Amino acid sequence: MTAQRLNVIREVLASSPVASQDELRRKLRRRGIHVTQATLSRDIHKLRLSKGPGGYSLPNGHNVPTIAAAAEEDQPLSLGEMIDSFGLRVRQAMNQVVLSTVMGGAQPVAAALDREEWPEVVGTIAGDDTVLLICTDSRHASEVETRLRTMLEV
Amino acid sequence: MTAQRLNVIREVLASSPVASQDELRRKLRRRGIHVTQATLSRDIHKLRLSKGPGGYSLPNGHNVPTIAAAAEEDQPLSLGEMIDSFGLRVRQAMNQVVLSTVMGGAQPVAAALDREEWPEVVGTIAGDDTVLLICTDSRHASEVETRLRTMLEV
DNA sequence: GGTAGGCCTGTATAAGTATGCAACACATAT
DNA sequence: ATATGTGTTGCATACTTATACAGGCCTACC
Numbered sequence: 001m002t003a004q005r006l007n008v009i010r011e012v013l014a015s016s017p018v019a020s021q022d023e024l025r026r027k028l029r030r031r032g033i034h035v036t037q038a039t040l041s042r043d044i045h046k047l048r049l050s051k052g053p054g055g056y057s058l059p060n061g062h063n064v065p066t067i068a069a070a071a072e073e074d075q076p077l078s079l080g081e082m083i084d085s086f087g088l089r090v091r092q093a094m095n096q097v098v099l100s101t102v103m104g105g106a107q108p109v110a111a112a113l114d115r116e117e118w119p120e121v122v123g124t125i126a127g128d129d130t131v132l133l134i135c136t137d138s139r140h141a142s143e144v145e146t147r148l149r150t151m152l153e154v
Numbered sequence: 155m156t157a158q159r160l161n162v163i164r165e166v167l168a169s170s171p172v173a174s175q176d177e178l179r180r181k182l183r184r185r186g187i188h189v190t191q192a193t194l195s196r197d198i199h200k201l202r203l204s205k206g207p208g209g210y211s212l213p214n215g216h217n218v219p220t221i222a223a224a225a226e227e228d229q230p231l232s233l234g235e236m237i238d239s240f241g242l243r244v245r246q247a248m249n250q251v252v253l254s255t256v257m258g259g260a261q262p263v264a265a266a267l268d269r270e271e272w273p274e275v276v277g278t279i280a281g282d283d284t285v286l287l288i289c290t291d292s293r294h295a296s297e298v299e300t301r302l303r304t305m306l307e308v
Numbered sequence: 309g310g311t312a313g314g315c316c317t318g319t320a321t322a323a324g325t326a327t328g329c330a331a332c333a334c335a336t337a338t
Numbered sequence: 339a340t341a342t343g344t345g346t347t348g349c350a351t352a353c354t355t356a357t358a359c360a361g362g363c364c365t366a367c368c
Contacts, residue, residue, distance in 0.1 A: 002315090002316070020353090020354060020355085021354070022353095022354075022355095035318090036317080036318055037354085037355075037356095038317080038319080038320095038355090038356080039316080039317065039318080040355095041354095041355055041357085042317090042356085044355090045356085048206065048207045049206065050204045050205060050206025051204060051205050051206065051355095052202065052203065052204025052205070053202045053204070053213075057204070059206065094248065095247055095250075107282075122245050122247050122252050123245070123252040123254060124284065125279055125280075125281040125284050125286055126281050126282070132279075132286070134247055134250060134252055135247070136247055137247070137248070155346085156345085156346070174323085174325090175324070175325065176323095176324075189347080189348090190347080190348055190349080191324085191325075192325090192326080192327080192347080192349075192350095193346080193347060195324095195325055195326055195327085196327090196346085196347090198325090199326085205325095
């Protein structure tokens, strides 16, 4: 019963913009479904819809709400686990640290690094198998390198 | 004044989830920005943010027709427009400048930067949300940083 | 049977968001 | 200098959404 209503809601959203739960309620009523706004609030939560300019939208594609939601649900791996799983070697040059990983491992490792928010790391860039860490200076880069190397060798 | 606040809002959203406008208000207050919920409601409208499970999120997904259309319609956006649309913050270290953008914004911003062909920029590297500019030297990097920061804050 | 737990719902209301209005600041035009 | 237009803000409040609560309907298991 509920599941069927959720499907109809998806249909309605796909066919025309919906600006509010009360508008959705009226559109559903035209299709023979008669529920209150409260129920729709719960349905919207179940469907993990997001509301933006243009009304409610399905959590398809690469839109941010989905990503944010996914990040909330499953706890992302810790940096240590990441390095342990994907890291290959670490090298330093000037104020930069280059972290080599298995193919495809750079992005998740960089994400984990970003989550750490190390103050001496200005930013990270990830390719396919390489993460570049930009540090504030050479000394801090050296510290970061040591830290990462320790994680690798454990 | 407003534009700067909008940038801070983007930063706050990029760094941690925000569940309500009042929570956003408190986070901004910690950064010295003191406005009411009403103003934030208007800011959120200007930024075309959407709210879903996981709180408010930036409109970098391709699910918002208006944004997507605007980005694909005209000739490639100018660097200024790029920075204004996607840029979050700029920091300099040594001969490098790191430009943080919203997720997915780095590639187009880097392309726009390349088009500029600034003589003091030797090259650029783009990840998902970070652009690295390699400059000829520290002084030039500082100039570039200032230039980009100006674009951000206007 | 009867009881307990789970799920779904509407009601009432709390929580959150948008907006009309007036005040003010600043720019440009008269 | 005064007027006019544009833009921003806070306040108060209308509008919208979420939720505590209670009741109904199942099913499972004494």
